[in-house]
Amino acid sequence: MATRQDDVIPDFLRMDESIGSDPANANKTGNWHGWPTKDLDPVTLMDDEGRTVRIRTPVMDLEGLITPTDLHYTVQHFAVPPVVPTDQWELKVHGQVKTELTLNFDQLRRFPGRTVRTVMECSGSDATFFEYFKDEGPKPSRTQECMILSASEWTGVPLAAVLHAAGLDDKSLYVRAIGNDEGVPATAAEGTKPFYYDKGLPMQKALHPDTILAYAQNGTLLEHLHGAPVRLLVPGWSGNWSVKWITDLEIMDHMPECWYHYEFYYYGNSVDDPNKELITTLGVKSIVTQPNDDVENMTKGVHMIRGYAWSGAGAISEVDVSTDGGETWHSAHIEAPRHDQFMWVRWSYQWNADKAGKYTIMSRATDDVGRVQSREPRYNNMRKNFSAIVGYPVTVK
């Protein structure tokens, strides 16, 4: 007679008894729960202790919108800061506010939550293309080098909710966000004292509901490299605005003089340019991921050309593809969903490559505020925010 548990739990749901294996699978191994897999490897850099401190994303091999957390890029200017246990973390909100606040992790999480999906791109992403475009450097390989570009789902609370609780007035114009990572930039003037990484976010962007204090990424609490316990997330703006390991929000009546503003993340012609422009919003950009940029030869026949497109200013409204180096363009299919403004979209174009010859594949994105991805990069002495159209030469045989 069956035991009670056998009655209640049907065989296929039992978690407490041994289970057979299909003979065809016997003695095979793999690295995903024991199964063969198509795991992806990021490019990583280790610190002296053997831990990963920088990650670049194998974007060419992603298939979907989310970048898994262990493949999401991370970079920081100073050494990775000490691990702060979640229950010892505090956020101080001070300066030009009606009531200064000190919030621990539980208190922060009392504000209404919000999940935001966004692409994140480092200002330094694709920087070597500036030299390549001027015939001053080799062709970069996004495939081999991976990219400082990823996309995730982030969960936290709107920065606006915290600012509202502290109370703003007409002099509350900037939010200086300070991280727990401290150091001296390699290119800083001699004698520069160590400081904590900081950025001065204008109030309009700080109050955008998708600008959040994030404590989770892709379904689980933040990993240390991604800014745990809490980081700022500023969707649509260059990655350096999303201050990790956040400890302080200083509300100010003027733009703070953060070193990583006009000493590093700016558009200009030289370090002495009197007309430097602060880098904020990401450009409108698309990349081709299939064929990847190491492919030189393709067979005759039907090929799918695929990639991603994104913009910091508006949703992507159009992606066009050229196979003749920009002479003629064809509308690509933009895949659903398209309703997450700051997330990249996937696109595809079916290319009937029925004639042998040399081709140059290109993609061009347009966003819904009318910006069109440009053929020429915006050259700048800091080599930031490359977002031009790249031609991928291939030979069809």
Next chain:
Amino acid sequence: MATRQDDVIPDFLRMDESIGSDPANANKTGNWHGWPTKDLDPVTLMDDEGRTVRIRTPVMDLEGLITPTDLHYTVQHFAVPPVVPTDQWELKVHGQVKTELTLNFDQLRRFPGRTVRTVMECSGSDATFFEYFKDEGPKPSRTQECMILSASEWTGVPLAAVLHAAGLDDKSLYVRAIGNDEGVPATAAEGTKPFYYDKGLPMQKALHPDTILAYAQNGTLLEHLHGAPVRLLVPGWSGNWSVKWITDLEIMDHMPECWYHYEFYYYGNSVDDPNKELITTLGVKSIVTQPNDDVENMTKGVHMIRGYAWSGAGAISEVDVSTDGGETWHSAHIEAPRHDQFMWVRWSYQWNADKAGKYTIMSRATDDVGRVQSREPRYNNMRKNFSAIVGYPVTVK
């Protein structure tokens, strides 16, 4: 003098030189790229070969919408089938169609792509609550046992696109989806021959644009346990409809007699019930994740009550919380984003527990087609689709 590479690649982007570690981090270790982490562990079951074959999700500890792929539940009735290399996989589309098709992986991927976010729940999820509600079994622990419930982003092509290519007519009424997993159910009649797992999807659901043939999950190609190379994904319907390891689509002019229809996944009073109802759409359901269901005592003060809510029939329009066992209800905050119909939503309610005593925490979901989560489960002899409101007794001291 600096080398050319030093000029071109600023220090913080170099991936080719050793890098220092903050002294505070020295000699600490962890399991996420070497860092301490709050990794989650699923409940798993191994096969004879030591590989994972079943996964249950630690839903109580998730923080976000996506369940990371290695935590996403997986269950199957038969032994996990042989691994089929992607370049050897084929999908046959046959039966009541104008043109029979055989598609390989590349050919399938020529159809316009689509990404869908959806909760997935096994019909057997929470089944032991049926006994608990009748005082015939112990209180289940979703915390300790984990759940047969998860949510992911899936990428593939609409099933409708493939069906359209094959050509339908007015006799094309059902899509019999067949997987590569073969066996004999434990409760099948004696003499039942081994068969491949199959389900007969009505054409209306088959043509829904979010019903897709998925080849990727959460940004990367499918893992074998999740149905690689390609699986069916039927958002909003019980997990058993999302046939893994798919090999065949047989278009039929009548509902096929699949064993896992009226022998297993049905509502009824007995195996001989003449009025069995096939299980399809998920109910409207919410669960409390914080405090988790192992918590018995709480301190006086402010507590956030959190959880998830979902429905197979429409988006969640309302979540209410009770702390007095359902006597009084309070509207919970439903977190953005709310625009993915088949995805669960996060919700929260701030509870000011300022008086000592005994409380019973409950949550109740309503969807936008007017369904309200019920207090009483829908009892059925197969113990499927438990979706009733569960009371969580706690003592505030």
